[in-house]
Amino acid sequence: MDLTAVLAVLGLALASLYTWFRFAFGERLALAEKVPGPPSYPLIGHLYLLSSDMSKMFRNTVEIGKKSPEKVVRLGWMHRVAVALWNPDDVEVILGSSQMLDKSQDYRFFKPWLGDGLLISSGDTWRSHRRLIAPTFHIHVLKQFVHLFNRNSKALCEKLSPLTGQAIDAHDYLSEATVEILLETAMGVDRSTQKRGLEYASAVMKMCYILHRRHFRPWLWPDILFGLSEDGRRQQRLLTIIHGLTHDVVKKRKEERKQGITAGLYRRAAGGAEQNALLQDSTADCTNDSVMSDGLALGLKDDLDEDVGEKKRIAFLDQLLDAAEDGVVLSDKEVEEEVNTIMFEGHDTTAAASSFFLCIMGVQHDVQDRCAAELKDIFGHSDRPATFQDTLQMKYLERCIMETLRLFPPVPILARRLTEDVKIKSGYVLPESTTVILAPFMVHRDPDTYPNPEKFDPDNFLPERCADRHYYSFIPFSAGPRSCVGRKYAMLKLKILISTILRKFEVRSDIPYTDYQLVGDIILKRKEGFPLRLYPRVFDKAPVMVPRAEATAASVGAAEAS
Numbered sequence: 001m002d003l004t005a006v007l008a009v010l011g012l013a014l015a016s017l018y019t020w021f022r023f024a025f026g027e028r029l030a031l032a033e034k035v036p037g038p039p040s041y042p043l044i045g046h047l048y049l050l051s052s053d054m055s056k057m058f059r060n061t062v063e064i065g066k067k068s069p070e071k072v073v074r075l076g077w078m079h080r081v082a083v084a085l086w087n088p089d090d091v092e093v094i095l096g097s098s099q100m101l102d103k104s105q106d107y108r109f110f111k112p113w114l115g116d117g118l119l120i121s122s123g124d125t126w127r128s129h130r131r132l133i134a135p136t137f138h139i140h141v142l143k144q145f146v147h148l149f150n151r152n153s154k155a156l157c158e159k160l161s162p163l164t165g166q167a168i169d170a171h172d173y174l175s176e177a178t179v180e181i182l183l184e185t186a187m188g189v190d191r192s193t194q195k196r197g198l199e200y201a202s203a204v205m206k207m208c209y210i211l212h213r214r215h216f217r218p219w220l221w222p223d224i225l226f227g228l229s230e231d232g233r234r235q236q237r238l239l240t241i242i243h244g245l246t247h248d249v250v251k252k253r254k255e256e257r258k259q260g261i262t263a264g265l266y267r268r269a270a271g272g273a274e275q276n277a278l279l280q281d282s283t284a285d286c287t288n289d290s291v292m293s294d295g296l297a298l299g300l301k302d303d304l305d306e307d308v309g310e311k312k313r314i315a316f317l318d319q320l321l322d323a324a325e326d327g328v329v330l331s332d333k334e335v336e337e338e339v340n341t342i343m344f345e346g347h348d349t350t351a352a353a354s355s356f357f358l359c360i361m362g363v364q365h366d367v368q369d370r371c372a373a374e375l376k377d378i379f380g381h382s383d384r385p386a387t388f389q390d391t392l393q394m395k396y397l398e399r400c401i402m403e404t405l406r407l408f409p410p411v412p413i414l415a416r417r418l419t420e421d422v423k424i425k426s427g428y429v430l431p432e433s434t435t436v437i438l439a440p441f442m443v444h445r446d447p448d449t450y451p452n453p454e455k456f457d458p459d460n461f462l463p464e465r466c467a468d469r470h471y472y473s474f475i476p477f478s479a480g481p482r483s484c485v486g487r488k489y490a491m492l493k494l495k496i497l498i499s500t501i502l503r504k505f506e507v508r509s510d511i512p513y514t515d516y517q518l519v520g521d522i523i524l525k526r527k528e529g530f531p532l533r534l535y536p537r538v539f540d541k542a543p544v545m546v547p548r549a550e551a552t553a554a555s556v557g558a559a560e561a562s
């Protein structure tokens with residue numbers, strides 16, 4: 001057969017395929033095509049927009065979004081339809097619903113890693129596991145972690161002290177620290193027995209990169225082809241590290257439980273007198289249910305606010321192991337899947353948030369000075385650990401954390417799959433099976449909600465400004481029935497971790513946050529890493545002035561090293 005004949009057969013086959021798609025899915029596609037979107041082509045739809053450069057891809061996607069005045073964009077290929085939306089009214093229709101809870105099929109790439117864990121499960125499995133897990137992140141449980149947040153934050157500062165003046169990548173240190181904090185708190189496993197935090201954190205980062213890249217390489221979508229690819233083989237190797245740690249954590253905690261060591265009592269004994277006092281401070285005030293100082297609730301009341309009673313205030317892994325004891329409520333496999341889910345969601349998100357925070361402080365010296373002044377008011381010259389009450393006084397720091405989460409939401413997009421046709425507030429009807437992409441990154445940079453949206457302005461979170469804003473216009477933790485189960489944990493941990501670092505160090509960086517090259521590797525990151533330098537903080541003295549050239553060299557050096 002000559003080339004012309006081959007092309008003719010191929011053309012005919014594609015035309016038949018296209019006709020079949022229009023016939024089989026025509027009604028659905030016609031509905032979807034009313035939603036505006038960039039030009040699309042038969043069969044390949046918008047696949048031509050994919051790029052192998054992740055940072056460019058992120059920028060291009062944001063640019064496409066900015067061109068849509070209605071804050072809704074349709075994308076797709078073959079019969080698949082995806083609609084991205086970021087008008088808070090439309091976001092509410094999806095996230096606020098107690099029906100539209102199914103994750104989109106894009107999350108299936110997580111399955112070999114997270115199994116049927118909370119992040120990707122649906123239906124009765126999700127509902128029953130959520131009911132079991134949500135109370136383990138109630139504020140009454142979290143208050144018992146305060147001394148552990150302190151102890152780990154202090155250990156991180158000790159590790160950073162010899163590095164003062166040197167260029168470091170903040171994310172390397174923060175991701176290791178956040179893994180270790182999770183091990184000690186939610187998992188109840190002593191960090192001194194676990195030396196694999198860094199190895200685990202770096203395996204997770206590489207894993208996210210592979211998962212993200214797979215989304216943009218259609219030929220790797222079929223499992224069989226992916227399994228044969230280099231990325232598929234690398235994923236297998238990374239999973240051995242990731243699952244190895246979680247498996248050992250569960251095993252260790254089971255052994256400890258057999259010896260009658262309960263997580264809280266064990267830590268109390270290990271913490272010494274100072275930490276026992278802290279623990280008492282944390283548990284004494286159980287009347288305040290918020291981790292937010294001004295009552296700036298991150299959400300309306302939800303399942304994280306439901307107190308299950310004193311006897312059931314148990315940390316995450318112990319709760320799961322209790323439920324698995326007779327194998328009726330949870331199987332051992334389900335326990336490990338949930339542990340994998342919490343280990344991932346609980347560390348990488350907060351590592352990104354704290355890394356962005358410190359790098360922003362490194363260039364926003366006035367903001368950093370104000371945070372330091374607030375901490376000085378609370379702690380004076382003492383280096384005592386923070387109490388839960390102290391965290392409620394960190395009002396300005398809290399606003400800075402929220403503003404960081406606004407500009408750089410660690411989860412920049414999330415996706416749901418519609419199980420029925422849904423009319424959104426802007427009038428369009430999204431057909432059943434549509435993948436709806438909710439984009440916190442776009443919601444948070446909408447000039448209709450945030451005047452001057454690209455500017456870092458902690459005052460965006462002054463109570464009076466929050467009061468006037470749509471509830472769904474700030475969604476770093478998602479919102480509604482399927483919102484982040486760890487959001488109170490995250491805020492409390494971030495406050496203690498960051499305040500401990502800022503009390504000890506001044507942070508200097510040289511890349512303005514407007515110049516960050518962002519990549520949405522599942523969790524938002526920077527292509528150049530998170531380069532900065534730390535200097536010992538001396539309260540009541542003029543801030544360390546770092547010559548501009550020196551800071552630039554530090555940034556470049558760190559970026560190259562990463």
Ligand code: HEM
Pocket residue numbers: 118119120130186341342345346347349350353409410411413414415475476477478482483484485486487489490
């Ligand atoms: C700054 C820190 C964090 C951010 C920005 C964040 C953000 C989010 C977002 C946006 C979702 C929804 C994801 C989706 O629908 O695809 C989510 C879900 C979840 N997060 Fe977080 N998260 C953070 C910290 C944590 C922590 C510390 C934990 C646990 C210790 C955690 C556990 C979870 C879990 C288990 C889910 C799935 C909930 C469900 O589907 O029912 N997260 N998080």
